[in-house]
Amino acid sequence: MTTPIDVNVRPAAGRGWYVFRSVARGEGLAEANLTKQGFVHFLPKVIVTKRHARRYITQKEWLFPRYGFLLMDLSRDRWRSVNGTYGVDQLVMGLDGPQRVPTRVIENLQAATGPDGLFSPDAELLPGVTVRVRQGPLTGTLGVLQNLDGRGRVELLLDLMNSQVRTTVAREWIEIKA
Known part of the structure; x- marks a missing residue:
């Protein structure tokens, strides 16, 4: 297995992207523990500004709260161990195993994600353009x-x-x- 993650990782033959769900507010813990196990993962973030206690707070948050993506080959990788990883609730399952995400969906997300892991679909749209x-x-x-x-x-x-x-x-x- 490879180590995490260049956001433009492309799956090799037999490998695909799968969705996992983390425990509540456990995305960071899941990310750290999947890295220790050598899984290639993709968890894009966004910058959001929220109002709290009459102040505005700008912070990074996960693009898909509680969800992330893993690059795996189900015939070779120990995918069942993902469900026992601290911070991970479970892999999203279909009828015959983990649910595969279409590669083009991940490629589109990766194309809009910078090297810092921040998702920005309108990066080219700046004032004055x-x-x-x-x-x-x-x-x-x-x-x-x-x-x-x-x-x-x-x-x-x-x-x-x-x-x-x-x-x-x-x-x-x-x-x-x-």
């Missing part, structure tokens, strides 16, 4: 990205009729101008 609206009543209009919010909305500054107009559209409606 020129974007094109590709859906809705403003289709084809070019604008400058002003702001992204946590609810999937994007604030744009558009040049319309010799003036600049500020508008908000859904994140899925825009693309970076090539």
Whole structure:
């Protein structure tokens, strides 16, 4: 087995990605103990800002609370030992064994995860970037990205009729101008 993890690890023949569930608030413990056992794992994190006691707190949290991914070959790896690992509740099971995750799902997650383990699907969308609206009543209009919010909305500054107009559209409606 290999050691953890370059986020761009690709499964070899016979190997695949499987989902495990950790104990409540035990993702870090599960990650540490799976590393000691030599399992390749993938647990992406995100940065979130929350309000608590009239203050804003920014911290790293797991992208999928209580869930992570393991790269294993069920015919060679001792996958049953994962269920006995401190911090791990159990592997997610199907009818005939651990439930395999489609490789392209993990590859898409890894593509949006930096070397620091932080998941950032909109890393290329920064304020000041020129974007094109590709859906809705403003289709084809070019604008400058002003702001992204946590609810999937994007604030744009558009040049319309010799003036600049500020508008908000859904994140899925825009693309970076090539």
